[in-house]
Amino acid sequence: MMLSEVTTVPEAALPLAPFKAHLRLGTGFGEGSLQDEVLFGFLRAALAAVEGRTGKALIIRNFELELMHWRDRARMVLPIAPVQDVTAVAVRDADGAETVLDASAYRLERDSQRPSLIPAAGLLPAVPAGGLVRITLQAGMAADWGGLPADLAQAVMLLAAHYYEYRADTGLHGGCMPFGVTSLIERYRSLRLTLGGLA
Known part of the structure; x- marks a missing residue:
């Protein structure tokens, strides 16, 4: 079995401005978009991690x-x-x-x-x-970020901020999924009862 993503989540569907606010990045220095590509990367990585843990596609x-x-x-x-x-x-x-x-x-x-x-x-x-x-x-659950359940949207935001904060850390302790994120996504995780995954 091979599942492939045919279309990716468009940048317009990702919450760049709220993420910048969440990180409390400074403004008014004339280079407000300098880190945009890096921030999009962290948002995509966090989105993929939450989707992988839950087995749910967030953005349609x-x-x-x-x-x-x-x-x-x-x-x-x-x-x-x-x-x-x-x-x-x-x-x-x-x-x-x-x-x-x-x-x-x-x-x-x-x-x-x-x-x-x-x-x-x-x-x-x-x-x-x-x-x-x-x-x-x-x-997918929603066509855009605003349509997602609040707890899943918050989980992605927290995880992306965690990745940003520990971007230079190669140790295991910093790269693990924070407890706050796991508690937010727990109710969305699928319960596997088949041992061999046959169903």
Whole structure:
């Protein structure tokens, strides 16, 4: 299984001005944008870390999932949430020939923790030997920063500030996720009960 981000979070969706205020960076020196690229980098890193810990996409964007086989042809649990839409499902054979499934052949079962791709009837189509399935989907909680739950937005801000504060520290103690961040994101983390991750 390989999940790839097709579109990245645009800079306009990141809270640069609030982040600068949070860091209490000085203003009025004529070089107010000098650190912008660095600050965007810390925001992106913090966003990725929170998404990785929670299994949730925060800002809505496009992803592509490639599977060598279905874990369950009656219900494929998707590895990211919340999924807003499944835009395409294609089966590719070993020679590279691709068949795009009709959208009526499947449906998205929405769930904040374990969204699933469900066949409209019977089972999802078999994957040819040496082939794969490619699922294109749109996932995320909000279209912009203002639409995020306040606790997740605060967690990203705190973590980005932590990265900024310890940017020159190579020791483990400074680079670990702060307790305040972990407590804010705890309720969004998915509980894994399958031991082997088969569901």
